[in-house]
Amino acid sequence: MNKSEEHPYELVVGLEVHTQLTTQSKAFSSDATEYGAAPNTQVSAISLGHPGTLPMLNRQVVDDAIRLGLALNCRIRERNEFARKNYFYADLPKGYQITQHTTPIATEGYMDLRQSDGQMFRLRITRIHMEEDAGKSMHDQDAYDSLIDLNRCGVPLLEIVTEPDIRSAAQAGQYLTELRRLLRYLEICDGNMEEGSMRCDANISVRRKGDVQLGTKVEVKNMNSIRHVQRAIEHEFVRQVAMIESRQAISSETRSFDAGRGNTFALRSKEQANDYRYFPEPDLQPVIVSEDWKTMIRANMPPLPADLLHDFTSRCGLNEYDAGVLTESREIALYYNNIITNTRHYKAAANWVMGPVKSWLNAHALSMKDFPLSAACMALLTELVEDGGISHTAAVQKLFPALVSQPSEDPAELANRMGLQQVQDPDELLRLAREVLQAWPDKVAAYRSGKKGMIGLFMGELMKKSGGKADPKMAAKLLEGLLDA
Amino acid sequence: MSAYHQLSDLQRALKADELCCVDMVQAFLKRIRERPEINAFLEVYDEEAIERAAWLDAEHVAGRWYPLSGMVMALKDNIAYKGHRFSASSKILEGFESLFSATATQRLFDAGAIFIGRVNCDEFAMGSSNENSAFGPVLNPLDSQRVPGGSSGGSAAAVAAGFCHAALGSDTGGSIRQPSAYCGVVGLKPTYGRISRHGLIAFGSSFDQIGPITHSLEDAALLTEIMAGADDYDGTCSRRPASECRMPTEPKGNGRLKLVVLEDLEDSGGLDPQMFEAYQNLLVRLKAEGHQIITRSLPELKYSIPTYYILATAEASSNLSRYSGVHYGYRNPDATTLEETYKKSRTEAFGKEVRRRIMLGTFVLSEAYYDAYYSKGQKVRRLLRDKSYALLEGADALLLPTTTGAAFRFGEKSDDPLQMYKEDMFTVLANLNGFPAVSVPFALNRERLPLGIQLMGRPWEEGQLLRMAAILHPHRAVSTPLDA
Numbered sequence: 001m002n003k004s005e006e007h008p009y010e011l012v013v014g015l016e017v018h019t020q021l022t023t024q025s026k027a028f029s030s031d032a033t034e035y036g037a038a039p040n041t042q043v044s045a046i047s048l049g050h051p052g053t054l055p056m057l058n059r060q061v062v063d064d065a066i067r068l069g070l071a072l073n074c075r076i077r078e079r080n081e082f083a084r085k086n087y088f089y090a091d092l093p094k095g096y097q098i099t100q101h102t103t104p105i106a107t108e109g110y111m112d113l114r115q116s117d118g119q120m121f122r123l124r125i126t127r128i129h130m131e132e133d134a135g136k137s138m139h140d141q142d143a144y145d146s147l148i149d150l151n152r153c154g155v156p157l158l159e160i161v162t163e164p165d166i167r168s169a170a171q172a173g174q175y176l177t178e179l180r181r182l183l184r185y186l187e188i189c190d191g192n193m194e195e196g197s198m199r200c201d202a203n204i205s206v207r208r209k210g211d212v213q214l215g216t217k218v219e220v221k222n223m224n225s226i227r228h229v230q231r232a233i234e235h236e237f238v239r240q241v242a243m244i245e246s247r248q249a250i251s252s253e254t255r256s257f258d259a260g261r262g263n264t265f266a267l268r269s270k271e272q273a274n275d276y277r278y279f280p281e282p283d284l285q286p287v288i289v290s291e292d293w294k295t296m297i298r299a300n301m302p303p304l305p306a307d308l309l310h311d312f313t314s315r316c317g318l319n320e321y322d323a324g325v326l327t328e329s330r331e332i333a334l335y336y337n338n339i340i341t342n343t344r345h346y347k348a349a350a351n352w353v354m355g356p357v358k359s360w361l362n363a364h365a366l367s368m369k370d371f372p373l374s375a376a377c378m379a380l381l382t383e384l385v386e387d388g389g390i391s392h393t394a395a396v397q398k399l400f401p402a403l404v405s406q407p408s409e410d411p412a413e414l415a416n417r418m419g420l421q422q423v424q425d426p427d428e429l430l431r432l433a434r435e436v437l438q439a440w441p442d443k444v445a446a447y448r449s450g451k452k453g454m455i456g457l458f459m460g461e462l463m464k465k466s467g468g469k470a471d472p473k474m475a476a477k478l479l480e481g482l483l484d485a
Numbered sequence: 486m487s488a489y490h491q492l493s494d495l496q497r498a499l500k501a502d503e504l505c506c507v508d509m510v511q512a513f514l515k516r517i518r519e520r521p522e523i524n525a526f527l528e529v530y531d532e533e534a535i536e537r538a539a540w541l542d543a544e545h546v547a548g549r550w551y552p553l554s555g556m557v558m559a560l561k562d563n564i565a566y567k568g569h570r571f572s573a574s575s576k577i578l579e580g581f582e583s584l585f586s587a588t589a590t591q592r593l594f595d596a597g598a599i600f601i602g603r604v605n606c607d608e609f610a611m612g613s614s615n616e617n618s619a620f621g622p623v624l625n626p627l628d629s630q631r632v633p634g635g636s637s638g639g640s641a642a643a644v645a646a647g648f649c650h651a652a653l654g655s656d657t658g659g660s661i662r663q664p665s666a667y668c669g670v671v672g673l674k675p676t677y678g679r680i681s682r683h684g685l686i687a688f689g690s691s692f693d694q695i696g697p698i699t700h701s702l703e704d705a706a707l708l709t710e711i712m713a714g715a716d717d718y719d720g721t722c723s724r725r726p727a728s729e730c731r732m733p734t735e736p737k738g739n740g741r742l743k744l745v746v747l748e749d750l751e752d753s754g755g756l757d758p759q760m761f762e763a764y765q766n767l768l769v770r771l772k773a774e775g776h777q778i779i780t781r782s783l784p785e786l787k788y789s790i791p792t793y794y795i796l797a798t799a800e801a802s803s804n805l806s807r808y809s810g811v812h813y814g815y816r817n818p819d820a821t822t823l824e825e826t827y828k829k830s831r832t833e834a835f836g837k838e839v840r841r842r843i844m845l846g847t848f849v850l851s852e853a854y855y856d857a858y859y860s861k862g863q864k865v866r867r868l869l870r871d872k873s874y875a876l877l878e879g880a881d882a883l884l885l886p887t888t889t890g891a892a893f894r895f896g897e898k899s900d901d902p903l904q905m906y907k908e909d910m911f912t913v914l915a916n917l918n919g920f921p922a923v924s925v926p927f928a929l930n931r932e933r934l935p936l937g938i939q940l941m942g943r944p945w946e947e948g949q950l951l952r953m954a955a956i957l958h959p960h961r962a963v964s965t966p967l968d969a
Contacts, residue, residue, distance in 0.1 A: 044584075045584045045585055048812060048813075049807045049812065050583070050584060050813070051565070051571070051573070051578065051581070051583075051686045051687075051807070051808075052564075052565045052583065052585075052587060052682075052683065052684040052685055052686050052687070053683070053718075054682060054683055054687075054718060054719050054720070054721075055720070056717065056718060056719075056720050057720060084803050086802075086803050086806060086850070088806065088809060088827055089823075090811050090823055093807060093811075093812050094806065094807050095803065095805075095806020095807050095809060096803050096806060146823075275851050275852050277802075277803070277847065277850035277851060277852075277855075278850075279799060279800075279803070279850055279855075279859060282689075282690035282691035282721075282800055283687075283690050283719075283720065283721060284720055284721070285720055285721060
């Protein structure tokens, strides 16, 4: 439920997300970018800002920016310039950050989100630009000194800025969830907010419902999960409304979120803000993004969650819920997508993935990429059950665990060896059915006088006689045929 | 050691076994020791140079020759040489050793050059007299009362004094050409992007170029060709073929050139009367030799100095931010906070002129003044580049004095920064438009001090430019009395 709906005030939020790209090397040098390496080991003279070093652009960064830009329906700029943002800090050895200022690579995009009430909501994307990360300062590791780790220095970032279209914490959460999923599908960022590879700042203001003018905005930083972003927004809404109600002016400032207390506190006012003295980076030539370049990126674009969701519902006939579960993670969606290139039993395949496969992964604390069975094998397994080769129960309880430990086996052959194949021979089944009915004449009479529920007893007896291998559909049909004759 | 003119002569003598590299290096070292007051060298690589010379001699005996076999060179103190100190003549880089070699350094080394030492310059290449070095001024070897020019004063003085065969300089607003003119040697600023800036301490990134200071145009061409060409460490370095720097054997158009001169020269600088006279005589001689002198006007030239000082200081203010006292170089020992570390280290370790330019550059980039200064400066720069192409339309090169006169005396301009900035009057155009320009000594004044003339050609035509410049000093031997 949107709190502000019955509230006289309206919340207005725009988000700025920084995503660390998972490129092999840094944005402007060949230094490695691996997370968690020992401090100051992934640094060359370039990352250290030594005299005489120059940046060289990693083209992968531009590829990734174009990919995300296209996925967010943006216009891609042809002539991209880099700029220097100048400020002094100990984790910024050059004294400036290379970024894009007036010429962001992507602009005017949007993301469509389905709200919890089922309504679609379009969030406009203002811009995406490329830049480099700074190093890391640690002020609480040593009693006397601040420690500086420059491994992160120069790691490529994309900054994604939205219009102030967000009206609730829930929408902010939805956007971030969706954006993170998109980044993972595109394989450009792991979207890990705890490790800081995805960071979010929120520009938050409130205004009276119906007002056209925006209220004074406050920028909130240091929220390291989507939940924290939502909590910070909720807190700010309450705080700012209370201030307005008590006729206090809201000051334009940067605030920090305190996860422990669930509130925010002022870091600095915007008047104290740095003059970053932006100017065009003279060490890098402008990057020209040609039509060919864009076409190449488009051609190699992986399937996106929205496309797969649409495909799973419209072509495969899955319901929205199932399709949503399957597209939650890129690996699962692609795995399912691979299964259904090999079988037309879409719903059954979906049940396999959402049921036994996910349970197995959860039980073993593994992710999809570690799952031993190939999509082709899962398709065979699905077909085997759907065609009546073995029962669903036998498949789930016996064959599936056996296959997982012998992933190279053919499902049908293994089922055969394990003696799991169903009895589908009509003569054999007819013989068993007759035996059961002969053994229970009074129950047969009861059935014929209207107690149709007796069929369960006959089925149970028949299964017992077949050692659990009778094809239940066929058996039921035969029993009914004999009883109703 | 006989007068040195060009490497090809020297290599003939080496091949004829008339001399060897070790003897040559010893002779240079002796000369350097004999004139310590010149203060050209911040560090002499004596043992290392002798070792290298011995190695080369052995190579030569074994029949292995290198393009630069025999060439002894000095490096300006803002060009990196792996494992060696470099400081841009600033206290702020106290004790700093480079982890890598500049691309230019590496290519020269690979081609067989012997480095004899690193030479003094104005701090961070900011200055026109070498008076801004944290390690004291360099004296002009032709007249110790006078400046050698700057910022590559040590480079030009070392070549002129016969301390080495050639030196590398860097030119942001005239820093190769002006000292070359004052010391009577040849100085080339190649086209912007011709030589990688990787390993050059940045001053004005969109202006800076490494270039050679030599006794001859031939050596300038050879060294430029060796240093030129695409580099994986500098994205602004051109992929154009280095062979464009080679001097063609045949001069253009039967050797009869069309040279542009500026009609408003007098308004813009005020030439020293002796320079004016020498310049007029040169024009008379050139005409007599059948060259065509075309007078054109470039009234915008007067904007070149303010434009240059706005844009170059803006870039410098950012480029010099890394010298913060935090990661390397000088750090004030008493500072207790980060801000104090910045303020104290930078205030103490940067010289006055460097501080002035950082402040100027910070000002022109500040939000409130960006449009009035930096943006406008960029527009004027584009205009000047367009005008430069128009100026050379249908002609071969622009002929300009390198400076308004001969080397001035110490202290003469050091109290007035604007007077000093005007030293760049005729040289900054080639940095603003990125065109190649060479200064050659073309006359001596009555005090027997050399005067320099400058030829600016079209981009990427260094070979042609140097070939054309041969008409400006037709007697081959450069006029340094020491070397004659």
